[in-house]
Amino acid sequence: MGAEIAQSLAFIRGRIAAAAARAGRSADSVSIVAVTKGQPPEAIRAAVEAGHTVFGENRVQEAKAKIPLCPGHLHWHMIGHLQSNKARDAVHFFDMVESIDSLSLAVEVNKFADKAAKTLPILLEVNVAGESSKFGYNPNTLLAQLLEINALPKLEIHGLMTVAPWSAEPEKVRPVFRKLREIKEQCEQKLGAPLPYLSMGMSGDFEVAVEEGATIVRIGTALFGPRPKLAREADGP
Ligand SMILES: *Cc1c(COP(=O)(O)O)cnc(C)c1O
Numbered sequence: 001m002g003a004e005i006a007q008s009l010a011f012i013r014g015r016i017a018a019a020a021a022r023a024g025r026s027a028d029s030v031s032i033v034a035v036t037k038g039q040p041p042e043a044i045r046a047a048v049e050a051g052h053t054v055f056g057e058n059r060v061q062e063a064k065a066k067i068p069l070c071p072g073h074l075h076w077h078m079i080g081h082l083q084s085n086k087a088r089d090a091v092h093f094f095d096m097v098e099s100i101d102s103l104s105l106a107v108e109v110n111k112f113a114d115k116a117a118k119t120l121p122i123l124l125e126v127n128v129a130g131e132s133s134k135f136g137y138n139p140n141t142l143l144a145q146l147l148e149i150n151a152l153p154k155l156e157i158h159g160l161m162t163v164a165p166w167s168a169e170p171e172k173v174r175p176v177f178r179k180l181r182e183i184k185e186q187c188e189q190k191l192g193a194p195l196p197y198l199s200m201g202m203s204g205d206f207e208v209a210v211e212e213g214a215t216i217v218r219i220g221t222a223l224f225g226p227r228p229k230l231a232r233e234a235d236g237p
Contacts, residue, residue, distance in 0.1 A: 005043070009032075009050050013027070016206065019207040019210035030214060030216070030217060031216055033056040034047050034052055034054065034220075035079065035218050035219060035220035036055050036057060037057055037080075038220075044066075055075070057076065057077075058078075060082065060086040061086075079099055079161070081099060084104065091109060091113050091120060092116065094120075096122065098125065098199050099123070099135065099161065100124050100149070100155075101124070101135050101136050101137050102145075110153070110154045119155075119156060122155050123199055124149070124187075125163075126160055126180055128164070129165045131165055139186075142187070143190060157187075157195065158196055160195065160198055161216075162176065174211075176200075177209045180212075198214050200212075200216075201218070
């Protein structure tokens with residue numbers, strides 16, 4: 001397993017570097033969150049041996065069981081929908097929450113970060129395509145709530161995240177990535193400060209995302225292979 005993952009990682013890094021070069025960007029400006037939902041701790045250890053340290057999980061419950069079984073120096077991103085009643089655990093287990101999608105959730109996460117004497121980097125998730133099956137802010141609501149979220153003392157807004165609609169043809173979702181970049185620019189204007197992160201692009205579309213400005217790509221299957229069946233079934237909308 002270890003050699004395969006090291007190979008996939010090198011292959012993905014190469015594709016990212018090529019996509020970044022096409023956009024006149026440096027490959028260093030893009031980092032990979034290795035998405036380990038549905039994968040056992042052994043898969044994570046194999047990626048760690050290949051030099052990887054940043055991982056993503058989409059469920060607090062699964063992360064809570066798995067993270068303690070993994071090496072202690074890793075960085076964990078929460079990338080799935082977060083319910084307010086899981087905010088305390090999310091603050092405890094994750095180094096960044098990429099999926100803040102409402103003011104009430106932000107308030108709750110801020111409260112537990114305060115209790116834990118911790119400042120938490122967050123991304124705001126945007127439902128760019130307005131899909132009813134997906135979580136994430138409507139762009140107008142995001143802009144309306146942005147300053148209130150920014151005023152929460154224990155949260156640091158580092159950028160935006162989106163999950164693009166699924167398509168067999170990655171070129172079709174390019175406008176979604178471009179739009180997220182534009183929304184980020186509107187947020188920067190409103191905040192009067194730069195936002196370094198755009199988390200967009202997954203196994204099927206990360207090259208297009210990098211061409212459109214992604215600084216984080218979240219890669220699961222292209223790195224670890226198909227998820228075990230149970231996790232895949234639980235994946236759906
Ligand atoms: C599962 C997941 C990914 C990774 O998906 P792959 O297609 O396996 O690369 C990325 N982002 C989120 C939010 C996910 O839930």
